[in-house]
Amino acid sequence: MKHAKTATQNACKLCNPLGAxxxxxxxxxxxxxxxxxxxxxxxxxxxxxxxxxxxIDIASSNFHEESAVFGGSxxxxxxxxxxTAQYKPEVIGIATTCLSETIGDDVPMILREYTKTYRNGxxxxxxxxxxxxxxxxxxxxxxxxxxxxxxxxxxxxxxxxNLVNMFPNMVSPADxxxxxxxxxxxxxxxxxxxxxxxxxxxxxxxxxxxxxxxxTPASAIAxxxxxxxxxxxxxxxxxxxxxxGYLEEAFGVPRHQLSLPIxxxxxxKFFDLLxxxxxxxxxxxxxxxxRRLVDAYADGHKYVFEKKVILYGEEDLVVAMxxxxxxxxxxxxxxxxxxxxxxxxxxxxELIPDLEEQGIKVREGVDFMDIEDEAKIxxxxxxxxxxxxxxxxxxxxxxLLRIGFPIHDRFGGQRAHHIGYRGTQELFDRIVNTVIExxxxxxxxxxxxx
Amino acid sequence: MEHIGIxxxxxxxxxxxxxxxxxxxxxxxxxxxxxSVSQRACVFCxxxxxxxxxxxxxxxxxGPIGCAAYTWDIRGAVSSGPELHRLSFSTDLQEMDxxxxxxxxxxxxLIELIEQYKPKAAFIYSTCIVGLIGDDIDAxxxxxxxxxxxxxxxxxxxxxxxxxxxxxxxxxxxxxKLIGTGSTEGISKLSINILGxxxxxxxxxxxxxxxxxxxxxxxSTLTGDGRIDxxxxxxxxxxxxVQCSGSMTSLAKDMEEKYGIPYIRVxxxxxxxxxxxxxxxxxxxxxxxxxxxxxxxxxxxxVKKLYPELQKFKxxxxxxxxxxxxxxxxxxxxxxxxxxxxxxxxxxxxxxxGNKDDYKRLKEMCDEGTVIVDxxxxxxxxxxILEKEADLLIGGVKERPIAFxxxxxxxxxxxxxxxxxxxxxxxxxxxxxVYQSVMSPVWQFAPRKGGNR
Ligand code: SF4
Ligand code: SF4
Numbered sequence: 001m002k003h004a005k006t007a008t009q010n011a012c013k014l015c016n017p018l019g020a021x022x023x024x025x026x027x028x029x030x031x032x033x034x035x036x037x038x039x040x041x042x043x044x045x046x047x048x049x050x051x052x053x054x055x056i057d058i059a060s061s062n063f064h065e066e067s068a069v070f071g072g073s074x075x076x077x078x079x080x081x082x083x084t085a086q087y088k089p090e091v092i093g094i095a096t097t098c099l100s101e102t103i104g105d106d107v108p109m110i111l112r113e114y115t116k117t118y119r120n121g122x123x124x125x126x127x128x129x130x131x132x133x134x135x136x137x138x139x140x141x142x143x144x145x146x147x148x149x150x151x152x153x154x155x156x157x158x159x160x161x162n163l164v165n166m167f168p169n170m171v172s173p174a175d176x177x178x179x180x181x182x183x184x185x186x187x188x189x190x191x192x193x194x195x196x197x198x199x200x201x202x203x204x205x206x207x208x209x210x211x212x213x214x215x216t217p218a219s220a221i222a223x224x225x226x227x228x229x230x231x232x233x234x235x236x237x238x239x240x241x242x243x244x245g246y247l248e249e250a251f252g253v254p255r256h257q258l259s260l261p262i263x264x265x266x267x268x269k270f271f272d273l274l275x276x277x278x279x280x281x282x283x284x285x286x287x288x289x290x291r292r293l294v295d296a297y298a299d300g301h302k303y304v305f306e307k308k309v310i311l312y313g314e315e316d317l318v319v320a321m322x323x324x325x326x327x328x329x330x331x332x333x334x335x336x337x338x339x340x341x342x343x344x345x346x347x348x349x350e351l352i353p354d355l356e357e358q359g360i361k362v363r364e365g366v367d368f369m370d371i372e373d374e375a376k377i378x379x380x381x382x383x384x385x386x387x388x389x390x391x392x393x394x395x396x397x398x399x400l401l402r403i404g405f406p407i408h409d410r411f412g413g414q415r416a417h418h419i420g421y422r423g424t425q426e427l428f429d430r431i432v433n434t435v436i437e438x439x440x441x442x443x444x445x446x447x448x449x450x
Numbered sequence: 451m452e453h454i455g456i457x458x459x460x461x462x463x464x465x466x467x468x469x470x471x472x473x474x475x476x477x478x479x480x481x482x483x484x485x486s487v488s489q490r491a492c493v494f495c496x497x498x499x500x501x502x503x504x505x506x507x508x509x510x511x512x513g514p515i516g517c518a519a520y521t522w523d524i525r526g527a528v529s530s531g532p533e534l535h536r537l538s539f540s541t542d543l544q545e546m547d548x549x550x551x552x553x554x555x556x557x558x559x560l561i562e563l564i565e566q567y568k569p570k571a572a573f574i575y576s577t578c579i580v581g582l583i584g585d586d587i588d589a590x591x592x593x594x595x596x597x598x599x600x601x602x603x604x605x606x607x608x609x610x611x612x613x614x615x616x617x618x619x620x621x622x623x624x625x626x627k628l629i630g631t632g633s634t635e636g637i638s639k640l641s642i643n644i645l646g647x648x649x650x651x652x653x654x655x656x657x658x659x660x661x662x663x664x665x666x667x668x669x670s671t672l673t674g675d676g677r678i679d680x681x682x683x684x685x686x687x688x689x690x691x692v693q694c695s696g697s698m699t700s701l702a703k704d705m706e707e708k709y710g711i712p713y714i715r716v717x718x719x720x721x722x723x724x725x726x727x728x729x730x731x732x733x734x735x736x737x738x739x740x741x742x743x744x745x746x747x748x749x750x751x752x753v754k755k756l757y758p759e760l761q762k763f764k765x766x767x768x769x770x771x772x773x774x775x776x777x778x779x780x781x782x783x784x785x786x787x788x789x790x791x792x793x794x795x796x797x798x799x800x801x802x803x804g805n806k807d808d809y810k811r812l813k814e815m816c817d818e819g820t821v822i823v824d825x826x827x828x829x830x831x832x833x834x835i836l837e838k839e840a841d842l843l844i845g846g847v848k849e850r851p852i853a854f855x856x857x858x859x860x861x862x863x864x865x866x867x868x869x870x871x872x873x874x875x876x877x878x879x880x881x882x883x884v885y886q887s888v889m890s891p892v893w894q895f896a897p898r899k900g901g902n903r
Contacts, residue, residue, distance in 0.1 A: 003566040007559035008515060008542035015516030033485075037578050037609040039492025043520035046847055055851040057487040057828055063610040068582060075484045082485030086829060098514045099578045099610065102548055134514040135545045135579075205855045206897030208832030391523070391536075 013338030019143030024093030026194020036097025496617020632682025649674025857896020
């Protein structure tokens with residue numbers, strides 16, 4: 001029976017400040033700071049920790065009743081002072097929560113006031129402020145808002161340099177490391193933002209680090225305005241919300257928007273762009289990666305052909321994954337996202353013009369109950385998305401391939417690759433293996449060669 | 451190591467036991483300092499902890515999505531039947547709702563969800579935003595209760611209006627409204643309620659069985675494996691047995707006042723406290739010496755099984771040092787004793803929400819040189835862990851990566867654990883887990899052990 005549905009049931013999205021905190025962790029010597037009540041910071045830390053398995057300090061201005069009535073200015077200022085004293089950060093990344101947004105705290109003004117009061121000669125941390133009310137958008141919006149705010153705060157004008165800005169979107173630490181490797185191999189200097197490859201997936205410590213080592217230095221971000229180009233991996237982000245959009249407008253840095261490079265075709269576009277920018281061919285290593293991938297496609301194609309998939313997650317990830325699944329002959333029967341940029345369907349039609357004839361459903365702003373209802377009708381062979389689909393996977397006995405964020409019930413989510421030839425290879429192997437394992441389990445004979 | 455300062459304004463929340471040092475009343479029960487990275491959550495979190503295990507009610511979080519998303523199925527509280535508590539419902543307030551109010555959305559959500567899931571009751575948690583925009587959730591609840599015929603209970607848990615403890619209170623307040631509305635027919639005089647036991651990994655079932663073996667009827671566990679009907683008749687019990695000082699003492703007090711039911715405080719962790727919690731209940735029924743007899747029987751049977759098994763762990767762990775940082779102080783007491791019983795000493799003891807008496811008692815219990823902290827933070831915890839050369843940290847998910855980064859063992863003693871640590875069998879699991887983590891050879895590679903090449 002179909003029920004009327006006002007409440008969100010098992011949300012397929014997270015709140016804005018979570019994305020902002022993650023992005024701020026990709027700046028060197030930066031402490032994320034939530035302006036609002038303590039609970040939000042604690043919950044977000046817990047949620048991130050369960051995926052990344054790293055200590056994640058997020059400070060909070062710890063609202064109390066008086067702050068809610070009289071505004072949070074006092075709390076914010078005391079909080080900044082305390083964080084500065086204890087963490088000695090170079091940068092404080094301030095994200096607002098629903099609470100401070102609703103009260104209407106004028107954060108930029110409070111920051112000015114704070115700087116005036118406390119400057120007295122000593123250097124102040126750089127303060128970046130992202131406005132991230134959760135009643136508008138979801139975690140991915142907070143992520144982009146923080147990246148943009150960082151660039152807006154730090155980027156400076158100057159002579160063009162041989163430098164490319166790389167805005168990778170919310171990918172895994174392993175993906176970030178891969179990107180850095182690619183740029184190094186192309187000998188192309190790159191300003192990667194955010195870069196939490198080390199802060200969210202680092203080594204052991206001999207002593208406690210208030211702020212973990214790693215991240216892009218503020219001084220490097222300052223050069224973003226002098227770069228020759230910006231590359232951003234997104235299909236749905238509007239120029240007005242993107243860091244690359246800002247750099248183009250304010251400093252004339254050309255903006256190259258690519259889909260997250262998942263699959264051969266989209267990865268080719270990325271490597272082609274790098275070739276154009278550097279005027280040199282890609283290093284042989286990547287030709288090799290590509291060749292191995294093409295070969296693997298051949299070896300594994302029968303397992304995956306026309307398998308039906310329900311795909312969910314952030315819109316950009318869904319678009320990129322759809323492109324990949326189509327090129328290996330899989331059938332995304334539902335492309336779903338908890339986000340609602342209003343662009344998902346359009347972007348998908350650009351990829352698959354006969355989307356509707358093919359019977360591919362697209363839904364924005366859904367929760368897991370919606371997806372489960374669809375799953376009952378569509379009867380997919382697979383679910384592909386973050387680990388929160390496990391409940392529905394178990395209940396309906398549909399295998400789940402875990403990608404993206406969060407992965408709370410498997411080990412190594414931070415080390416999973418998704419992008420480029422290497423990431424695609426890993427995804428393809430995992431998909432094929434899921435099919436093989438399923439067949440093997442279902443077989444009464446128990447073949448040892450599959 | 452560079453000196454790590456204690457945050458200004460926090461000096462009074464840290465204390466090191468030294469000869470002659472007077473405990474100049476540790477400052478606790480204060481709200482967290484702005485700008486500190488507290489390990490505490492919020493009022494809402496406290497309410498969620500207490501009410502979450504009620505499995506045949508729906509739990510609706512009224513507010514923007516985060517508060518609900520982050521608490522979806524996060525606890526290991528298990529149910530023997532319905533599992534409505536494992537679903538996450540949120541009114542997912544959007545900008546327009548924030549401007550014009552969320553009452554209508556809440557009303558519709560409630561009506562629809564009740565129609566769809568047919569729960570025995572509904573709990574509505576108000577979060578920070580709701581406290582600001584001034585939705586009259588009491589009125590909505592009343593209306594929906596009248597229309598649907600089930601109890602619809604508001605839980606005033608706006609995050610900023612106090613601490614986690616206030617959240618416990620708000621939850622207890624909601625439970626109080628249910629208690630007393632059911633029939634107490636057929637309830638034995640020899641009966642108890644178990645309070646503050648949330649059936650993590652089935653712990654309530656373990657405890658319940660011990661009492662039943664003593665001939666005691668357990669009317670209601672609050673709220674582990676909880677059912678609305680059982681809550682409603684909780685006032686029929688003769689005694690309330692309250693675990694963990696923090697979360698449900700206020701309910702016990704209210705029930706004492708309203709129904710004249712006395713209460714005792716117990717802990718189910720470690721052999722000593724577990725045994726005591728059985729004896730203390732038996733003592734409450736002095737006219738029935740057979741109950742005490744049965745209690746002794748249970749303890750001796752269980753200990754006979756357990757004791758030899760613990761020796762292996764004790765042999766390995768003797769001399770190792772532990773740091774404890776958990777939610778409630780009462781649990782800290784038990785853990786200190788439990789650790790001692792397997793040969794370990796405690797070099798750091800703290801809690802998120804202990805009160806003055808708790809800390810006084812903690813000070814009495816602890817050895818020389820033990821550091822005692824209230825509402826600590828990662829920097830501070832790490833400082834003491836390294837200084838005191840702890841081999842183990844006991845805490846929750848947020849503390850786990852601190853331990854592992856620094857290269858020491860860890861035991862999860864929080865609401866998310868999946869292995870029962872309560873009861874006699876729980877003591878075995880606890881010792882095993884501590885053993886497995888502390889004795890692992892992987893720490894040889896930790897920089898602290900010179901693993902830096
Ligand atoms: S109040 Fe807003 S910021 Fe805080 S947890 Fe809820 S949705 Fe997220
Ligand atoms: S919004 Fe308020 S109630 Fe929700 S998690 Fe944050 S502090 Fe807690």
